[in-house]
Amino acid sequence: EAQVTQNPRYLITVTGKKLTVTCSQNMNHEYMSWYRQDPGLGLRQIYYSMNVEVTDKGDVPEGYKVSRKEKRNFPLILESPSPNQTSLYFCASSLSARVYNEQFFGPGTRLTVL
Amino acid sequence: KNEVEQSPQNLTAQEGEFITINCSYSVGISALHWLQQHPGGGIVSLFMLSSGKKKHGRLIATINIQEKHSSLHITASHPRDSAVYICGWRGGGSQGNLIFGKGTKLSVKP
Numbered sequence: 586e587a588q589v590t591q592n593p594r595y596l597i598t599v600t601g602k603k604l605t606v607t608c609s610q611n612m613n614h615e616y617m618s619w620y621r622q623d624p625g626l627g628l629r630q631i632y633y634s635m636n637v638e639v640t641d642k643g644d645v646p647e648g649y650k651v652s653r654k655e656k657r658n659f660p661l662i663l664e665s666p667s668p669n670q671t672s673l674y675f676c677a678s679s680l681s682a683r684v685y686n687e688q689f690f691g692p693g694t695r696l697t698v699l
Numbered sequence: 700k701n702e703v704e705q706s707p708q709n710l711t712a713q714e715g716e717f718i719t720i721n722c723s724y725s726v727g728i729s730a731l732h733w734l735q736q737h738p739g740g741g742i743v744s745l746f747m748l749s750s751g752k753k754k755h756g757r758l759i760a761t762i763n764i765q766e767k768h769s770s771l772h773i774t775a776s777h778p779r780d781s782a783v784y785i786c787g788w789r790g791g792g793s794q795g796n797l798i799f800g801k802g803t804k805l806s807v808k809p
Binding site: 620629630635643675684686687 | 728729730732734740741742743744747749785787788789795796797798799800801802
């Protein structure tokens with residue numbers, strides 16, 4: 586089944602404790618992206634990757650890191666999480682960065698930073 | 700700043716009503732996306748369109764590139780249409796960023 590998977594789905598952590606949220610897709614997609622969703626603010630893009638080893642900042646990259654060492658994986662790293670990073674996070678992928686390509690979303694990761 | 704504005708923010712309808720959700724954007728774009736987010740949180744892509752109209756079942760999306768406006772219509776609405784509907788656009792060419800509106804929360808009552 587073609588899908589985007591994220592792990593973990595739920596995470597409660599404390600300020601300053603490094604964490605990684607994994608994202609993997611099995612569709613051989615070139616483009617992958619991370620979003621956070623907050624009440625009243627909607628979906629905002631954190632980072633995106635046009636292909637392996639190519640990443641770029643979205644609207645809200647502060648406090649996050651990403652890497653794209655292989656085509657299928659695009660982990661999101663929070664080196665020192667803070668409470669303002671409490672949010673619902675989505676990973677998404679599409680065939681390429683062409684504007685007409687459909688986005689496929691993962692199920693979401695609900696992160697709480699205490 | 701948000702370059703995509705959606706209206707209304709919240710919408711309550713009775714089953715069977717015709718529904719319209721609007722999306723306006725401030726920059727020239729090549730294509731616009733409509734997404735649906737279910738109450739459980741999952742997000743699916745509904746439409747991508749660059750001109751005219753697209754139809755899928757009871758959902759119809761239209762876009763007017765010159766007026767920088769798109770609409771999502773739902774005919775014969777049903778409680779299962781209750782969801783958040785989100786529009787957004789992606790920068791073209793070497794730009795890979797995606798900008799979304801804040802969403803319209805639709806509730807359809809039986």
